[in-house]
Amino acid sequence: MIPDDPTERDALAGEYVLGVLDRASRAAMAAALEHDSDLRRRVEQWQDRLQPLADAVPPVTPPDDLWPRIEAGLPRPPHDVVTLPARTGLWGNANFWRFSTGGMTALAAGLAALMLLRSPAPAPGYVAVLTAPQALEASFLVESRPRAGLVLTSLTHASPAVGRAYELWALPPGAKQPVSLGLIPAGGRLALDSARIRPECRHRPADQSGAGNRLPDRPADRARGVPGTAGRAAVSAIT
Amino acid sequence: MRVQDAFLQVWHRAATFDPARGSAKAWLVSIVRYRALDAAQKRSREILTDDPGLADGAEDFDPVAALAARRDGNRLHACLETLEERNRRAILLAFVDGLTHSEIAERITTPLGTVKAWIRRGLAALKTCLEA
Numbered sequence: 455m456i457p458d459d460p461t462e463r464d465a466l467a468g469e470y471v472l473g474v475l476d477r478a479s480r481a482a483m484a485a486a487l488e489h490d491s492d493l494r495r496r497v498e499q500w501q502d503r504l505q506p507l508a509d510a511v512p513p514v515t516p517p518d519d520l521w522p523r524i525e526a527g528l529p530r531p532p533h534d535v536v537t538l539p540a541r542t543g544l545w546g547n548a549n550f551w552r553f554s555t556g557g558m559t560a561l562a563a564g565l566a567a568l569m570l571l572r573s574p575a576p577a578p579g580y581v582a583v584l585t586a587p588q589a590l591e592a593s594f595l596v597e598s599r600p601r602a603g604l605v606l607t608s609l610t611h612a613s614p615a616v617g618r619a620y621e622l623w624a625l626p627p628g629a630k631q632p633v634s635l636g637l638i639p640a641g642g643r644l645a646l647d648s649a650r651i652r653p654e655c656r657h658r659p660a661d662q663s664g665a666g667n668r669l670p671d672r673p674a675d676r677a678r679g680v681p682g683t684a685g686r687a688a689v690s691a692i693t
Numbered sequence: 694m695r696v697q698d699a700f701l702q703v704w705h706r707a708a709t710f711d712p713a714r715g716s717a718k719a720w721l722v723s724i725v726r727y728r729a730l731d732a733a734q735k736r737s738r739e740i741l742t743d744d745p746g747l748a749d750g751a752e753d754f755d756p757v758a759a760l761a762a763r764r765d766g767n768r769l770h771a772c773l774e775t776l777e778e779r780n781r782r783a784i785l786l787a788f789v790d791g792l793t794h795s796e797i798a799e800r801i802t803t804p805l806g807t808v809k810a811w812i813r814r815g816l817a818a819l820k821t822c823l824e825a
Protein backbone atom coordinates (compact mmCIF):
# COMPACT_ATOMS: atom_id res chain seq x y z
CA MET A 455 0.00 0.00 0.00
CA ILE A 456 2.72 2.48 0.99
CA PRO A 457 5.06 2.89 -2.01
CA ASP A 458 8.86 2.68 -1.82
CA ASP A 459 9.62 5.31 -4.44
CA PRO A 460 10.59 8.59 -2.71
CA THR A 461 8.58 10.75 -5.11
CA GLU A 462 5.51 8.59 -4.63
CA ARG A 463 5.95 8.60 -0.87
CA ASP A 464 6.22 12.36 -0.84
CA ALA A 465 3.12 12.76 -3.00
CA LEU A 466 1.21 10.43 -0.71
CA ALA A 467 2.34 12.39 2.35
CA GLY A 468 1.13 15.60 0.71
CA GLU A 469 -2.23 14.05 -0.15
CA TYR A 470 -2.56 12.79 3.41
CA VAL A 471 -1.92 16.23 4.88
CA LEU A 472 -4.21 17.83 2.32
CA GLY A 473 -6.91 15.37 3.37
CA VAL A 474 -7.87 14.02 -0.05
CA LEU A 475 -7.29 10.32 0.65
CA ASP A 476 -10.29 8.08 1.14
CA ARG A 477 -10.87 6.42 4.49
CA ALA A 478 -9.03 3.21 3.70
CA SER A 479 -5.95 5.05 2.46
CA ARG A 480 -6.00 7.43 5.43
CA ALA A 481 -6.15 4.50 7.81
CA ALA A 482 -3.27 2.78 5.98
CA MET A 483 -1.22 5.96 6.21
CA ALA A 484 -1.99 6.44 9.89
CA ALA A 485 -0.88 2.88 10.57
CA ALA A 486 2.32 3.26 8.53
CA LEU A 487 3.18 6.52 10.31
CA GLU A 488 3.43 4.63 13.58
CA HIS A 489 6.63 2.92 12.46
CA ASP A 490 7.78 4.62 9.24
CA SER A 491 9.94 7.54 10.32
CA ASP A 492 10.76 8.62 6.75
CA LEU A 493 7.06 8.88 5.96
CA ARG A 494 6.47 10.71 9.22
CA ARG A 495 9.14 13.25 8.32
CA ARG A 496 7.53 13.82 4.93
CA VAL A 497 4.12 14.32 6.53
CA GLU A 498 5.59 16.80 9.00
CA GLN A 499 7.23 18.73 6.17
CA TRP A 500 3.90 18.96 4.37
CA GLN A 501 2.22 20.12 7.56
CA ASP A 502 4.79 22.89 7.80
CA ARG A 503 4.33 23.87 4.15
CA LEU A 504 0.55 24.12 4.44
CA GLN A 505 0.46 25.52 7.97
CA PRO A 506 -0.07 29.17 6.83
CA LEU A 507 -3.26 28.02 5.12
CA ALA A 508 -4.53 26.53 8.38
CA ASP A 509 -3.53 29.70 10.21
CA ALA A 510 -5.44 31.81 7.69
CA VAL A 511 -8.75 30.16 8.54
CA PRO A 512 -10.75 32.73 10.53
CA PRO A 513 -11.16 31.85 14.20
CA VAL A 514 -14.56 30.77 15.44
CA THR A 515 -15.63 31.66 18.96
CA PRO A 516 -16.61 28.49 20.76
CA PRO A 517 -19.84 28.34 22.74
CA ASP A 518 -19.57 29.10 26.46
CA ASP A 519 -20.41 25.59 27.49
CA LEU A 520 -17.65 23.98 25.42
CA TRP A 521 -14.91 24.11 28.04
CA PRO A 522 -17.10 22.62 30.81
CA ARG A 523 -17.90 19.76 28.42
CA ILE A 524 -14.21 19.21 27.65
CA GLU A 525 -13.39 19.34 31.33
CA ALA A 526 -16.10 16.83 32.08
CA GLY A 527 -14.52 14.41 29.63
CA LEU A 528 -11.01 14.56 31.06
CA PRO A 529 -9.82 11.47 32.86
CA ARG A 530 -9.37 13.33 36.17
CA PRO A 531 -11.99 15.34 37.98
CA PRO A 532 -11.30 19.06 37.54
CA HIS A 533 -10.34 19.61 41.19
CA ASP A 534 -7.28 17.41 40.67
CA VAL A 535 -5.45 20.08 38.74
CA VAL A 536 -5.46 23.61 40.03
CA THR A 537 -3.57 26.51 38.56
CA LEU A 538 -1.99 28.75 41.14
CA PRO A 539 -3.01 32.37 40.91
CA ALA A 540 -0.28 34.42 39.32
CA ARG A 541 2.04 36.34 41.63
CA THR A 542 0.02 35.74 44.73
CA GLY A 543 0.66 33.79 47.85
CA LEU A 544 3.74 31.87 48.72
CA TRP A 545 4.57 30.68 45.23
CA GLY A 546 4.67 34.13 43.77
CA ASN A 547 6.69 35.63 46.55
CA ALA A 548 10.29 36.33 45.60
CA ASN A 549 11.51 36.36 49.19
CA PHE A 550 10.02 32.98 49.76
CA TRP A 551 11.82 31.63 46.74
CA ARG A 552 15.12 33.13 47.79
CA PHE A 553 14.71 31.74 51.25
CA SER A 554 13.77 28.33 50.05
CA THR A 555 16.44 27.86 47.48
CA GLY A 556 19.47 28.15 49.68
CA GLY A 557 21.16 31.19 48.22
CA MET A 558 19.99 30.76 44.67
CA THR A 559 17.76 33.51 43.42
CA ALA A 560 14.53 32.27 42.07
CA LEU A 561 12.43 34.65 40.07
CA ALA A 562 9.00 35.48 41.25
CA ALA A 563 8.10 35.64 37.60
CA GLY A 564 9.03 32.00 37.32
CA LEU A 565 6.53 29.65 35.97
CA ALA A 566 4.15 28.22 38.46
CA ALA A 567 1.47 25.68 38.26
CA LEU A 568 0.05 23.15 40.57
CA MET A 569 -0.02 19.61 39.54
CA LEU A 570 -1.07 16.41 41.07
CA LEU A 571 1.22 13.44 40.88
CA ARG A 572 -1.43 11.03 41.90
CA SER A 573 -1.25 7.48 40.74
CA PRO A 574 -4.49 5.57 40.52
CA ALA A 575 -4.47 1.87 39.76
CA PRO A 576 -4.07 1.14 36.94
CA ALA A 577 -2.16 4.35 36.49
CA PRO A 578 -2.46 6.13 33.14
CA GLY A 579 0.07 8.81 34.07
CA TYR A 580 -0.57 12.50 34.21
CA VAL A 581 0.18 15.45 32.08
CA ALA A 582 0.44 18.99 33.40
CA VAL A 583 0.87 22.09 31.32
CA LEU A 584 2.85 24.84 33.02
CA THR A 585 2.03 28.37 31.98
CA ALA A 586 3.81 31.46 33.21
CA PRO A 587 1.74 34.09 34.94
CA GLN A 588 0.31 36.45 32.32
CA ALA A 589 1.62 34.26 29.49
CA LEU A 590 -0.70 33.25 26.69
CA GLU A 591 1.17 30.17 25.63
CA ALA A 592 2.08 27.19 27.72
CA SER A 593 5.77 26.88 28.48
CA PHE A 594 6.37 23.37 29.73
CA LEU A 595 4.69 20.04 29.58
CA VAL A 596 5.31 17.76 32.56
CA GLU A 597 4.35 14.18 32.12
CA SER A 598 4.20 11.75 34.96
CA ARG A 599 4.53 8.15 33.94
CA PRO A 600 3.51 5.42 36.33
CA ARG A 601 6.76 3.52 36.32
CA ALA A 602 9.14 5.73 34.41
CA GLY A 603 9.05 8.85 36.54
CA LEU A 604 8.72 12.39 35.28
CA VAL A 605 9.44 13.89 31.89
CA LEU A 606 9.47 17.65 31.40
CA THR A 607 9.50 19.12 27.90
CA SER A 608 9.78 22.74 26.88
CA LEU A 609 7.00 23.74 24.50
CA THR A 610 8.46 27.05 23.45
CA HIS A 611 12.21 26.50 23.06
CA ALA A 612 12.51 29.68 25.11
CA SER A 613 15.84 30.00 26.85
CA PRO A 614 16.21 31.58 30.24
CA ALA A 615 18.19 34.82 30.39
CA VAL A 616 21.97 34.55 30.18
CA GLY A 617 23.40 33.24 33.41
CA ARG A 618 20.13 31.69 34.47
CA ALA A 619 18.63 28.26 34.15
CA TYR A 620 15.22 26.75 34.65
CA GLU A 621 14.74 24.39 37.53
CA LEU A 622 11.93 21.98 38.28
CA TRP A 623 10.50 22.01 41.78
CA ALA A 624 8.08 19.79 43.59
CA LEU A 625 6.09 20.41 46.73
CA PRO A 626 5.40 17.08 48.37
CA PRO A 627 2.14 16.65 50.25
CA GLY A 628 2.32 18.29 53.61
CA ALA A 629 5.72 19.82 52.94
CA LYS A 630 6.38 23.44 53.80
CA GLN A 631 9.13 23.94 51.27
CA PRO A 632 9.50 22.81 47.69
CA VAL A 633 12.37 20.53 46.79
CA SER A 634 14.39 20.76 43.61
CA LEU A 635 14.06 17.95 41.11
CA GLY A 636 16.92 19.27 39.02
CA LEU A 637 17.99 21.87 36.51
CA ILE A 638 16.40 21.77 33.09
CA PRO A 639 19.08 21.33 30.40
CA ALA A 640 19.45 23.72 27.51
CA GLY A 641 17.50 21.41 25.22
CA GLY A 642 14.45 21.98 27.38
CA ARG A 643 13.93 18.36 28.22
CA LEU A 644 14.36 16.78 31.63
CA ALA A 645 13.65 13.15 32.33
CA LEU A 646 13.71 11.86 35.87
CA ASP A 647 13.37 8.20 36.56
CA SER A 648 11.59 7.23 39.73
CA ALA A 649 14.85 6.47 41.53
CA ARG A 650 16.06 10.04 41.12
CA ILE A 651 12.96 11.58 42.59
CA ARG A 652 13.09 11.91 46.34
CA PRO A 653 10.83 9.37 47.97
CA GLU A 654 8.43 11.93 49.34
CA CYS A 655 7.86 13.34 45.85
CA ARG A 656 7.85 10.07 44.07
CA HIS A 657 5.09 8.94 41.86
CA ARG A 658 4.40 5.51 43.23
CA PRO A 659 3.01 2.80 41.01
CA ALA A 660 0.33 0.61 42.44
CA ASP A 661 1.31 -2.87 43.46
CA GLN A 662 -0.81 -5.92 42.84
CA SER A 663 -2.63 -5.76 46.13
CA GLY A 664 -3.32 -2.08 45.77
CA ALA A 665 -1.82 -1.55 49.24
CA GLY A 666 1.51 -0.11 48.19
CA ASN A 667 0.31 3.31 47.32
CA ARG A 668 0.38 5.03 50.64
CA LEU A 669 2.90 7.57 51.57
CA PRO A 670 5.57 6.05 53.78
CA ASP A 671 5.34 8.88 56.26
CA ARG A 672 1.61 8.86 56.50
CA PRO A 673 -0.66 6.63 58.50
CA ALA A 674 -2.67 4.35 56.29
CA ASP A 675 -5.99 5.83 57.18
CA ARG A 676 -4.94 9.27 55.97
CA ALA A 677 -4.11 7.87 52.59
CA ARG A 678 -7.43 6.19 52.24
CA GLY A 679 -9.09 6.94 48.96
CA VAL A 680 -5.99 8.70 47.67
CA PRO A 681 -3.68 6.13 46.18
CA GLY A 682 -0.33 7.43 45.13
CA THR A 683 1.32 10.67 45.94
CA ALA A 684 -0.29 14.03 45.68
CA GLY A 685 2.15 16.82 45.09
CA ARG A 686 2.77 20.07 43.33
CA ALA A 687 5.36 21.02 40.79
CA ALA A 688 6.61 24.30 39.48
CA VAL A 689 9.35 25.59 37.25
CA SER A 690 11.36 28.61 38.22
CA ALA A 691 14.21 30.47 36.62
CA ILE A 692 17.28 30.63 38.85
CA THR A 693 20.63 32.30 38.59
CA MET B 694 -17.06 16.62 14.61
CA ARG B 695 -17.35 17.53 18.21
CA VAL B 696 -14.76 20.04 19.26
CA GLN B 697 -14.36 18.54 22.69
CA ASP B 698 -13.47 15.15 21.18
CA ALA B 699 -10.50 16.74 19.49
CA PHE B 700 -9.41 18.47 22.67
CA LEU B 701 -9.69 15.26 24.62
CA GLN B 702 -7.54 13.56 22.04
CA VAL B 703 -4.98 16.33 22.46
CA TRP B 704 -4.97 15.55 26.16
CA HIS B 705 -4.51 11.85 25.65
CA ARG B 706 -1.82 12.24 23.02
CA ALA B 707 0.17 14.96 24.76
CA ALA B 708 2.96 12.49 25.45
CA THR B 709 3.55 12.03 21.73
CA PHE B 710 4.38 15.70 21.20
CA ASP B 711 8.04 16.17 20.33
CA PRO B 712 9.19 19.80 20.07
CA ALA B 713 12.12 18.72 17.88
CA ARG B 714 9.62 17.78 15.19
CA GLY B 715 7.67 20.99 14.97
CA SER B 716 5.80 23.63 16.90
CA ALA B 717 3.11 22.85 19.42
CA LYS B 718 0.69 24.80 17.26
CA ALA B 719 1.28 22.69 14.16
CA TRP B 720 0.91 19.60 16.32
CA LEU B 721 -2.41 20.79 17.70
CA VAL B 722 -3.67 21.78 14.27
CA SER B 723 -2.75 18.40 12.81
CA ILE B 724 -4.62 16.51 15.54
CA VAL B 725 -7.74 18.61 15.27
CA ARG B 726 -7.66 18.62 11.48
CA TYR B 727 -7.24 14.88 11.02
CA ARG B 728 -9.93 14.29 13.59
CA ALA B 729 -12.25 16.60 11.67
CA LEU B 730 -11.43 14.89 8.38
CA ASP B 731 -12.16 11.47 9.87
CA ALA B 732 -15.45 12.69 11.25
CA ALA B 733 -16.39 14.37 7.99
CA GLN B 734 -15.65 11.26 5.99
CA LYS B 735 -17.67 9.10 8.32
CA ARG B 736 -20.66 11.27 7.69
CA SER B 737 -19.88 11.66 4.03
CA ARG B 738 -20.27 15.27 3.06
CA GLU B 739 -22.64 16.16 5.86
CA ILE B 740 -22.01 19.25 7.90
CA LEU B 741 -18.71 19.22 9.73
CA THR B 742 -20.00 20.17 13.13
CA ASP B 743 -22.86 19.30 15.40
CA ASP B 744 -22.04 22.05 17.83
CA PRO B 745 -25.05 24.36 17.51
CA GLY B 746 -23.00 27.18 19.01
CA LEU B 747 -20.49 27.07 16.19
CA ALA B 748 -21.67 29.10 13.27
CA ASP B 749 -20.86 27.74 9.85
CA GLY B 750 -18.72 30.68 8.82
CA ALA B 751 -16.38 28.93 6.44
CA GLU B 752 -18.49 29.45 3.36
CA ASP B 753 -17.44 33.01 2.76
CA PHE B 754 -13.83 32.24 3.49
CA ASP B 755 -11.44 33.15 0.70
CA PRO B 756 -8.23 31.29 1.54
CA VAL B 757 -6.09 33.03 -1.07
CA ALA B 758 -7.06 36.50 0.12
CA ALA B 759 -6.66 35.45 3.76
CA LEU B 760 -3.20 34.08 3.05
CA ALA B 761 -2.16 37.24 1.23
CA ALA B 762 -3.18 39.29 4.26
CA ARG B 763 -0.88 37.38 6.56
CA ARG B 764 2.82 37.97 6.88
CA ASP B 765 3.59 34.28 7.31
CA GLY B 766 1.37 33.42 4.37
CA ASN B 767 3.23 35.43 1.73
CA ARG B 768 5.38 32.66 0.44
CA LEU B 769 2.67 30.02 0.28
CA HIS B 770 0.37 32.55 -1.32
CA ALA B 771 2.93 33.44 -3.99
CA CYS B 772 3.54 29.77 -4.74
CA LEU B 773 -0.18 28.96 -4.93
CA GLU B 774 -0.48 31.79 -7.45
CA THR B 775 2.06 30.10 -9.69
CA LEU B 776 -0.03 26.92 -9.95
CA GLU B 777 -2.29 26.19 -12.85
CA GLU B 778 -5.78 27.40 -11.99
CA ARG B 779 -7.38 23.94 -11.98
CA ASN B 780 -4.60 22.48 -9.81
CA ARG B 781 -4.84 25.33 -7.32
CA ARG B 782 -8.61 25.12 -7.19
CA ALA B 783 -8.54 21.40 -6.49
CA ILE B 784 -5.99 21.84 -3.71
CA LEU B 785 -7.94 24.63 -2.07
CA LEU B 786 -11.20 22.66 -2.31
CA ALA B 787 -9.43 19.81 -0.56
CA PHE B 788 -7.85 21.87 2.19
CA VAL B 789 -10.56 24.41 2.91
CA ASP B 790 -13.68 22.32 2.33
CA GLY B 791 -12.14 19.10 3.61
CA LEU B 792 -13.07 17.15 0.48
CA THR B 793 -11.49 13.89 -0.64
CA HIS B 794 -10.40 13.07 -4.19
CA SER B 795 -13.75 11.53 -5.03
CA GLU B 796 -15.76 14.29 -3.39
CA ILE B 797 -13.91 16.91 -5.40
CA ALA B 798 -14.48 14.90 -8.57
CA GLU B 799 -18.19 14.84 -7.81
CA ARG B 800 -18.34 18.50 -6.83
CA ILE B 801 -16.74 19.78 -10.01
CA THR B 802 -18.03 16.97 -12.25
CA THR B 803 -14.61 15.79 -13.34
CA PRO B 804 -13.27 12.23 -13.64
CA LEU B 805 -11.58 10.97 -10.47
CA GLY B 806 -8.29 10.20 -12.22
CA THR B 807 -8.12 13.74 -13.56
CA VAL B 808 -8.70 15.26 -10.12
CA LYS B 809 -6.00 13.05 -8.62
CA ALA B 810 -3.54 14.13 -11.33
CA TRP B 811 -4.33 17.83 -10.81
CA ILE B 812 -3.76 17.60 -7.09
CA ARG B 813 -0.60 15.57 -7.46
CA ARG B 814 0.84 17.97 -10.02
CA GLY B 815 -0.25 20.94 -7.94
CA LEU B 816 1.39 19.58 -4.78
CA ALA B 817 4.61 18.79 -6.64
CA ALA B 818 4.75 22.29 -8.12
CA LEU B 819 3.95 23.80 -4.73
CA LYS B 820 6.79 21.91 -3.11
CA THR B 821 9.25 22.92 -5.82
CA CYS B 822 8.22 26.56 -5.51
CA LEU B 823 8.37 26.59 -1.69
CA GLU B 824 11.82 25.04 -1.72
CA ALA B 825 13.18 27.29 -4.44
